[in-house]
Amino acid sequence: MTADMLGQRVKRTEDQRLITGKGRYVDDIKLQSMAHMAILRSPYAHANIRSIDTSLAKAMPGVLDVMVGADVPYNPLPMAWPAGGSAGLQNNVNMPRALATDGVKWTGEGVAAVTAETPEQALDALEAIVVDWEPLAAVVDAEKATQSGAPQLHENAPNNEVFTWTVGDRDGTDAAIRDAEVVVRQRIVNQRLIPNPMETRGDIGLYNPGTDEYTIWMSSQTPHIQRILLAIFVMGIPEHKVRCISPDVGGAFGTKIFTYADYVLVLLASKRLGGRAVKWIEGRRENYQSTIHGRDHITYLEIAGKRDGEITGLRVKTYANLGGRLSTIGPGIPTTLYARVLSGCYKIPAVFAEVTGVYTNTVFVDAYRGAGRPEATYVVERAMDLFADEIGMDHAAIRRKNFIPPDQFPYENPSGLGTASGGAKIYIDSGNYEPALNKALVMSGYLDAEAARAEARKRGKYLGFGLSSYLEVCGVAPSKWIGAVGEGWGAAMWESSNIKVHLTGKVVVTMGTQPQGQGHETTYAQVVGHELGLPIEDIVVQHSDTQGTPFGYGSYGSRTSSVGMTAAIKAAGKIREKARRYAAHMLEASPDDIEVDGATYSVKGSPDKKKTLQEIAFALDLAFDAPEGMEPYLDETAYHDTPNCTWPFGTHVAVVEIDEATGHVDLVKYVAVDDVGNKINPMIVDGQLHGGIAQGVGQALWEGAVYGDDGQLLSGSMLDYALPRASWFPPLELDETVTPSPVNPIGVKGVGEAGAIASTAAVANAVNDALRPLGIRHVDMPLTPQSVWKAMQAAKGGRA
């Protein structure tokens, strides 16, 4: 019997090549006579281009071609997710072109592209391009950009507004706040982050003049979607003319979902060179100015309730900074993925949110690990602590009091998971929040908080405990819902998988999802191995080439396990069914009399009469003897449209100590109790939580993109943008509750983002908890030593 590896801590198949330097990333690919591209980027945050003179650059050694905006005969990059699109809400859309033409809207926007024999020659030639700039005043703060007198970026966006979108029950929430016994108000900032995947972005474009077709290698999360967007929307050619290949992708965290200008440029450059391959790879500094940033919300929250701790209303106004021009789905993040889940795991009866998307002279903003849900969790978790502090209630007790009780599922939250039109609602299908909270409290020593605080004081430290009880929505998404939820996404979110069983009995699985380090080559094999009764060594996962994989929507939103693998399970089911029918033919029995046990197909009552899946494949793939009506080969494809999203939840507890003299925050303990349903590979789940937690803590304590008022990115490299180091963390203590998801056969929920969604609020709440005895109510992130110290000084001076 083959061991069933589903649920086991199997070491990852892909790791051998990835950790021994044998991974094959875009920059490892070297094609014959490949040329190299460098992009000239604006040094100004806001400027008109009076003229560009490329004559000197064109004459430099090794230069093959120089392009400016007017040389690109295509449409701008596409907008795929307006906010409230299908409800008719106006979005003042401004999309980037492959190269800016009349002017630039952020430091780093590309204005010219040089293609040369070597990367050095391309870079040297950039310096010879002469641009006559007319600098304009810039604005970088989203709230300030909407105020009168602010520099205007786009003629079609008065007050720099992209949209103002609302969700929830306005009148009911107004009444709840008006009539409440207690209302707490707070302005909070979820600061802009720069995502920093280990591999920056890059592409190779290759035009085939014989077939008039293009191939592009791209470090992308969505090769199939890019094929459609580039071919149909940007270049205006039939989709079969573009082939997209993502080789190994070294991390993405959302940054590689979108359509970028460089995709267009390398394809066009290759065509202009008559079919020479053209490669572009960005360095880290270039990445900071041309790949999307994340978060950047300014929020005014109002939380209302009774003196006994029952929350009756939550009202929120958020300014969401979307950058100088929109990224592919920028407007979707602070709307559907944020405001629709604001109430989190609480049964708040009245919720209303108004979100204004804003243009500023900064890099565009789009989905970054958690995409809206970290921002929502931060709002509601800070709000719960602020309300508790106002009425003198314990932070755990107020959460307990307001959790959605386990008998109220399926639960329709009032901030609008349902649609504004069309009736395609989704509900939170399951949840049981108290056991996770209780476990986390015990593990973290929360119950002895007072003693711990007193002991820390003796050492000159302020100690704080921070809770974050989160609910996240992932496993995106039912197509009817995502299309009709009011946003007009216009696309769907189903998935696909093809399974072929070869003559040799080996299995090849292909799919429309796209790994960037999650371990899909291992987890898909575990799942399909379980379905077909085969060892995972006999299952090969091939992904990432649009020629050779069925169409799918890529990997993000923690969707691969719930949606993608269900498609694989369906395909495996079709394989099993066909194998059963052919086994019946081989064994001269009726298909109804064939029993399937793992990879063994036997006749009921005559266990000696059996065939293995491998024997069936060998015969059926050759098929000299197929029965009437049965096609040769074991090759099945399935598509799966998930009926619901999935709903991971849990409670994290962070413990911090603050050095009174310097304001330095030390994370001394971190506990995470997560419910991600069943686990395909618990080791991989742990890894996802570790990484997500680290990223979320990074936001709370160290990270933050800093722009000068003139739009210069002051945190322009890792010398000034502080990424978390492993040595700054205590051991991360993980535990679980397990509530299988009813949405897919395995019962998984997805875990890629949960760590990042929970942890920022846990650490921020811990720091604010530690400072509470000083009369400090709220300090914004990042909670650097300077920020914390200044808050302490202000409090001592009587200004909290």
Add this chain to the structure above:
Amino acid sequence: MIPAAFDYVRARSLDDALARLAASAGSAKAIAGGQSLLPLMKLRLARPETLVDIGRLAELRGVRKLADGRVAVGALTTYDEMMADETLGHYGLLEDALPNIGDVQVRNRGTIGGSIAHADPASDMPAILLALDAEIVARSARGERALPATSFFEGAFSTALEPDELITEIRLPGGRDDVGSAYRAIEQPASGYSIAGVAAVVGARSGDRWGFCAVGVTGVGEHPYRASPVEAAITSGASLEDAAAHACDGIAVASDIHADREYRAHVATVIVRRALEAAIARLG
């Protein structure tokens, strides 16, 4: 991230290197470990026409005792070599500082001479040399001179070195039994450079006060400096707290996105106090 084009030549000897530098009229730069110069070149902030590689000049490497009791550290000695040297192990402030400089690559490639010549206003070695009253020996084709550390650091990335001079060695005072030393710093978390780094040497107790105190500070001002008001307060019997309050007297305190003037000035006093405490603790 690619340097502008440059010529490269490997010096055959110290005199060869000095002759090339003199002849280049400023268009050539010496390179040793390259840990500061190469990043600047990759950003094209530095564009030397020629690099003169002095990295293999063995005569500039190593730690030796001088006849007058001082210790000479060759300019090409790496941080890692300094950490392994037994003589230098007696200097508490080096023991504190060296393991935290840069990272493993920097510590194995970066040299003390390179660091001092580069004079980043937030790097650790200048504060240490100031507190030790070190002497920096510089040579050119025109001859040799010894520069006291206290007048060597003139500004951010700016020293008393002439363009055709190379540092050959750094002379430290010999070890003393009657002083303790320590290095403490609070770092900017992205780069690891000091927001405030303090090297303290305290000792020679006489009655109710310390007879000797030297405090070098980096990261706080336009360039590393000796906190003389702190030293004077200590040797006139002030408490550590009161003395440390003078950490920034007369200094134009720097400000950046990691620490503004107010916070930096405050945290300098904290780190000065902690460095003094740790130095005194080493006296047992």
